[in-house]
Amino acid sequence: MIGMPALIEYDSLEDNLKLCKELNLDFIELNMNLPMYNEMDVEVVKALLAKYNIKVSLHLSELFNPFDLDPILRAAHLESFKRVVTLANELEANLINMHLLPGIYFKLPKGKVFLNEQYKTTYLLYVHQFLDLVSSLPIKKLCIENTGIHHFEFIQEATDILLSSPKVYLTYDIGHDITSGYNDRVYYTNHISDTSHYHIHDGTTTSNHLPLFTGELDIEGFIKRAHDNQASYVIEVKSSESLIASINSIKERKII
Numbered sequence: 081m082i083g084m085p086a087l088i089e090y091d092s093l094e095d096n097l098k099l100c101k102e103l104n105l106d107f108i109e110l111n112m113n114l115p116m117y118n119e120m121d122v123e124v125v126k127a128l129l130a131k132y133n134i135k136v137s138l139h140l141s142e143l144f145n146p147f148d149l150d151p152i153l154r155a156a157h158l159e160s161f162k163r164v165v166t167l168a169n170e171l172e173a174n175l176i177n178m179h180l181l182p183g184i185y186f187k188l189p190k191g192k193v194f195l196n197e198q199y200k201t202t203y204l205l206y207v208h209q210f211l212d213l214v215s216s217l218p219i220k221k222l223c224i225e226n227t228g229i230h231h232f233e234f235i236q237e238a239t240d241i242l243l244s245s246p247k248v249y250l251t252y253d254i255g256h257d258i259t260s261g262y263n264d265r266v267y268y269t270n271h272i273s274d275t276s277h278y279h280i281h282d283g284t285t286t287s288n289h290l291p292l293f294t295g296e297l298d299i300e301g302f303i304k305r306a307h308d309n310q311a312s313y314v315i316e317v318k319s320s321e322s323l324i325a326s327i328n329s330i331k332e333r334k335i336i
Contacts, residue, residue: 081174081312082336083107083137084323086117093117093125097132099320103327107135107174109314112164113142122170129171136171137277137312138164140178146213147206147238149183149195154206158213165217174312175221175277177251180238182229197234207238214245223277225251228260230267239267249276254302255288255316258295278306278313281326289318292326303335 084105086096093116100108110117129136146161148154168176183196183203196203214222224242229235242248250268252275257264268275280302281288282295292299292315306313315326330336 081106081135083109083135083312083314085109085139085314085316085318086111086114087318087320087323088114089319091116093120094128097128097134099323100134101132103324105134105327107137107312109137109139109177109316111139113139120167122167125171136173137175137177137314138168138171138173140164140176142179143181144178145181145183146210147181147183147196147203149199149202149206158210161213162217165219168220169218173220175223175249176219177223177225177277179225179227180229180235182232182235194232194234197232200234200237203234204237204241207241211242211245211248214242214247219247221249221276222247223249223251225253225256225279226264226268227253227256228263230264236267243271243274250274251277251279253279253316254297255279255281255283255290255295258283258285258297259288261285272305272309275309276311278302278311279316280306280313281316289316291317291322291329293329299330300333300335303330 082105084100086108090096096108112118144157146157148157183194185192185194224239250271252268282290282292282297282299284295315323317323317326
């Protein structure tokens with residue numbers, strides 16, 4: 081399955097769905113950072129998805145942190161997660177995508193000290209508690225996206241714990257990896273079989289979310305990998321112009 085992100089240039093879901101249909105894509109990823117997708121009338125959205133015959137996935141807020149060391153903030157994040165899970169089931173979403181956050185750090189003369197590492201026992205306890213919540217909820221698929229932090233041991237440990245659930249998989253964002261200096265490459269290469277979703281966009285060492293075939297990444301190779309893994313993927317560029325150009329470029333190359 082190939083999809084597109086909901087674009088901020090459009091004021092309505094229907095405008096996004098029209099473009100998704102015109103490009104003959106399978107699904108659209110709704111970003112829960114945007115207020116319009118936190119305030120959806122579910123029945124209206126279901127009718128629109130049926131009208132255009134488009135599926136949907138959900139991207140959790142990039143501030144989502146179920147392991148926050150502040151108990152009040154953590155409780156709020158967990159309630160938000162439960163709401164998104166309910167929405168995902170109502171919309172028959174194919175997956176929920178999430179980031180992990182490295183958390184707050186103190187900058188000392190010897191370098192950065194991350195609180196999640198300093199208090200790793202507590203941090204990993206919260207990871208286990210979140211895993212218990214995931215196990216208890218009717219979740220089809222929860223995918224953890226790399227953001228250039230999977231070189232940290234405590235992030236790898238947290239991801240390993242979450243991957244122990246049959247509901248949890250990985251999202252490999254190839255652009256995030258190159259701009260981080262490939263901090264995530266080793267972990268995600270070692271977990272190819274756990275990777276069920278890809279964010280495909282071109283990038284360089286200094287910039288990502290570029291139109292396909294305008295940067296330094298092996299776009300054709302990554303799309304082939306997604307197909308070989310029977311994984312879904314989003315062409316994650318940020319404007320309609322870039323999206324149209326990207327889809328046209330992979331069609332011209334007969335990659336899809």
